[in-house]
Amino acid sequence: MRLSIVSSLFAGAALAAAAPVAAQSFTAAESAQVDTLVGEALAATGVPSASVTVVRGGKIAFAKAYGKQSETIATADIKTKYQIASVSKQFTAAAILLLRDEGKLSLDDTIAKYLPGITGGDRITIRQLLAHTSGLQDYWPQDFSFAAMATPTSPQGIVDRWARKPLDFEPGSQWQYSNTGYVVAGLIVEKLSGMELVPFLKNRLLDPLGIDAIDQDLATGKGYPQGYTRAALGPVKVETPPASGWLYAAGELSMSTPDLAKWDIARIERKGLPAKDWAEQEQAVKLTDGASTHYGLGVTLAEVKKRATVEHGGEAVGFLTTNRVFVEDKAAIVVAVNAWFGDAQSRIADGIGDILFPDRKTASTGLDETARTAMARKVYDQLREGMLDRAMLTEDANYYYTAGVQADYRDSLGSLGEPTAFATRGAPRLRGGFVVRGYVVSYGERKLNISTMSELGQDGRFEQFLVTPGS
CATH class of the missing domain: 3.40.710.10 (DD-peptidase/beta-lactamase superfamily)
Known part of the structure; x- marks a missing residue:
């Protein structure tokens, strides 16, 4: 389902959720905060469902399931087993x-x-x-x-x-x-x-x-x-x-x-x-x-x-x-x-x-990799335009980008117009023989996240290039 439909599903009392289980120390106000938090996160990202459990004081203080867990599960159930x-x-x-x-x-x-x-x-x-x-x-x-x-x-x-x-x-x-x-x-x-x-x-x-x-x-x-x-x-x-x-x-x-x-x-x-x-x-x-x-x-x-x-x-x-x-x-x-x-x-x-922990703060870091960022921006623009240069992708990345996936990228990104900013997110790291990098694309207040993996070297091909809604 498209984001607009998901948004309506999670609006107000229409939020589908199972009853809280073993709620021992979350106040009604705190529980309402979680409901709002989950509803907004699911609506913003398009993710269908979430199962949430919180421990406080060494005991389960809050447990609740939200949203659409499958095409056949009518009501979200906190007992449902997710793949962890x-x-x-x-x-x-x-x-x-x-x-x-x-x-x-x-x-x-x-x-x-x-x-x-x-x-x-x-x-x-x-x-x-x-x-x-x-x-x-x-x-x-x-x-x-x-x-x-x-x-x-x-x-x-x-x-x-x-x-x-x-x-x-x-x-x-x-x-x-x-x-x-x-x-x-x-x-x-x-x-x-x-x-x-x-x-x-x-x-x-x-x-x-x-x-x-x-x-x-x-x-x-x-x-x-x-x-x-x-x-x-x-x-x-x-x-x-x-x-x-x-x-x-x-x-x-x-x-x-x-x-x-x-x-x-x-x-x-x-x-x-x-x-x-x-x-x-x-x-x-x-x-x-x-x-x-x-x-x-x-x-x-x-x-x-x-x-x-x-x-x-x-x-x-x-x-x-x-x-x-x-x-x-x-x-x-x-x-x-x-x-x-x-x-x-x-x-x-x-x-x-x-x-x-109300005093908790999350730190963020930045990185400047001019050449690789320019290469990532080039691929992103190709995806917006529906003209992907497959020579810039590895065999696995080419497998992922089927005609249908490319069409979804073109249709959903092309309509957003020209980005107002394209920046690195976090520091690069090695994994599985690839270099992992992240980017943030801005359209005014709207943000998108890009997760990439590329071969070693300045001109390494992309093994992964995924775009998802940002915060």
Whole structure:
């Protein structure tokens, strides 16, 4: 559906939402603030639905679902299981820690001890897998489904294609996000436990905490949310799920936001795992030169105005999740949406953070990369005009830009006229053998975000060029 229709759906009392669950300490005014915040975020981005759970004082204080979860779910239900994708990495890491506690491995063991044939396996440690410092190339850095994802795969299939490539860097010397590393970690869990990964997680971690979760590959069909996609500002459409096997230990779980909040509460209370394991997961791993990665074992470590956060985002095909825990403040924010465009989940999480901590401020940074910015602007103008130079795109990017996607970009962007500004957003970083850059396009007060990935080098082709509504 187009943005104008979505806007009307979320206006006033017409907002479709389930009744709050376990609301213990949010006031009526605070709950109304969340309702407004979510409604505005969904309307502005076109994202169909959101599931929100907030922990305050170590207990669930607010839980509510909003909007359209699928073409067949009539009313948003807080119990609906969203695909949490990479938020699952902390569960995979916890499984490794449990096996370590049982004496079945050491985090400083090399992976060659358990799995043969992986590039650098005699130098890469299990700790480096979990901390994204292994040097193994990421098999899915894109924010779209590349061609191979239409065909089922297996963990071994991912290892054979990506974990036998040359390393991106010497293990321990850099930090670079790698889903491939977590696939290898999952295979180690299965080999040493004698169980498949998800059943092991359910038996040892999830069921004891009362968390109802399933393999994300099974979270499709009746009763489950559908993922949605959008090309630039074009119509919102149901997304085609990937074939099975593509997330595995890098993003294996689907659960409701209250169930994910139970995990956050366990983290706050140091339950479900030995306290030392929680602490070790939350300790930033250092590079060989002593620099901090600001990443632990499956979690990102940050600080907002002297408030430490343990957090992670998740992206599945058609789904985005933000999970943010303020351990010392006994608070957590869980937001899941059934779209992988826009920034609704971040807007909602940031806004709830302002409700929990009114003095919280978010810093922003800028960057000037004149030549690359000019190249990005050139591609953006081509998309507005419907005349895309495919020589500037990689094979995967050309696969993404079908005739229909190009038409949506042309029709939705061309009508906006000439941008008033085109600027960088954040600093470039490496991932999956590509350079990730962001841009903001302005049309007066209206903002659009651009997410790009490009090959290394000044003239590197674009692997990804996605436009989404901005804030």
